[in-house]
Amino acid sequence: MAVRPDLSAFQITRKWPARHPERIQLYSLPTPNGVKASIMLEETGLPYEAHLVRFDTNDQMSPEFLSLNPNNKIPAILDPNGPGGQPFALFESGAILVYLADKSGRFMPKDVAGKYETLQWVMFQMGGIGPMFGQLGFFHKFAGKDYEDKRPRDRYVAESKRLLAVLDQRLAGRDWVMGRDYTIADIAILPWVRNLVGFYGAGELVDFDSFTNVQRVLAAFVARPAVARGLTIPARD
Numbered sequence: 001m002a003v004r005p006d007l008s009a010f011q012i013t014r015k016w017p018a019r020h021p022e023r024i025q026l027y028s029l030p031t032p033n034g035v036k037a038s039i040m041l042e043e044t045g046l047p048y049e050a051h052l053v054r055f056d057t058n059d060q061m062s063p064e065f066l067s068l069n070p071n072n073k074i075p076a077i078l079d080p081n082g083p084g085g086q087p088f089a090l091f092e093s094g095a096i097l098v099y100l101a102d103k104s105g106r107f108m109p110k111d112v113a114g115k116y117e118t119l120q121w122v123m124f125q126m127g128g129i130g131p132m133f134g135q136l137g138f139f140h141k142f143a144g145k146d147y148e149d150k151r152p153r154d155r156y157v158a159e160s161k162r163l164l165a166v167l168d169q170r171l172a173g174r175d176w177v178m179g180r181d182y183t184i185a186d187i188a189i190l191p192w193v194r195n196l197v198g199f200y201g202a203g204e205l206v207d208f209d210s211f212t213n214v215q216r217v218l219a220a221f222v223a224r225p226a227v228a229r230g231l232t233i234p235a236r237d
Contacts, residue, residue: 005080007087012078015064016051021080024048027065028075028234029055032195033130036093037075037100039187039230044104048077050234079103094126097184107183114178121170121177121185129167129192132159137200160196161206164214167193171213175220190221191231 005021007013018025026041026048028034041048053059053074060072069076069091077096082088090096098119101108109115138144139153147153167189170177177185193214197203208215221227 005087007078007080010078010087010089011067012064012076015059015062018049020047020049022047023080025078025080026050026075026234027053027068027077029053030232030234030236031074032133032191033073033093034075035191035231035233036187037077037096038233039191039227040097040100040107040184042226042230042233043187043224044100044106046100046104052234052236054237094122094188097122097188101184107187109178109181109183118178118183118185122188124166125185125188125192128163129189132156132163133192133196133200136160136196136202136205140202140205141200157202157205160202164193164206164208164211168211168213171217174213174217176217186217186221190218193218194222 007018007021007025012027013021013025016025016027024041024046026037028037028050029052030038038050053065059065060074065076066072068078068089071091073091075093075096076089076091077099079088079090079099090099098108109118136153136156139147139156144153167177174180176182177189196206197208203209222231
């Protein structure tokens with residue numbers, strides 16, 4: 001019988017006990033960043049156990065969560081069988097995508113040029129799409145919508161439209177960001193596009209109807225069974 005991994009050294013397991021310590025432990029919430037990890041885990045088929053990190057009770061500020069991610073952001077993972085067979089903790093959704101691609105051998109081109117081109121588009125999401133779309137959401141849907149001065153909102157509208165235009169141009173004549181092959185670049189970018197026009201309700205603001213290539217690829221993305229599952233993991237109470 002295989003020996004069950006001992007994760008007791010990780011403080012986070014005191015708040016979120018591992019029922020299956022031999023599986024990757026995912027600490028997350030189904031936000032655009034959170035679902036990157038759950039979608040990737042669903043796509044790869046790597047065994048994992050999901051734990052809900054509730055923002056309404058400030059779980060992300062608990063000592064247990066901060067022990068794994070001092071930056072208090074989801075998602076984070078704890079892999080009992082990390083490099084060298086040792087438990088390994090990781091935060092930052094982009095880093096998690098790269099790690100899981102390496103661990104599974106999937107959704108990352110094998111050639112060096114293709115790998116770095118894929119990483120280029122992951123960084124495009126991390127440094128551009130995520131922050132800009134997120135700020136637009138704040139000024140359009142959340143507290144910022146009540147500000148009389150609309151110049152901040154309009155600034156993020158303009159930048160979001162610019163980023164969508166870059167993405168739309170990239171997707172012209174391509175099935176996915178990297179062409180025929182579905183990669184972590186798609187898993188990084190498309191949840192944010194979905195959130196912008198869905199949850200944030202900003203499609204009209206950014207003239208989303210004009211970005212036909214982005215619409216086409218987003219539809220293909222959400223039609224994937226693993227994506228449909230991952231978008232709801234961890235389940236909210």
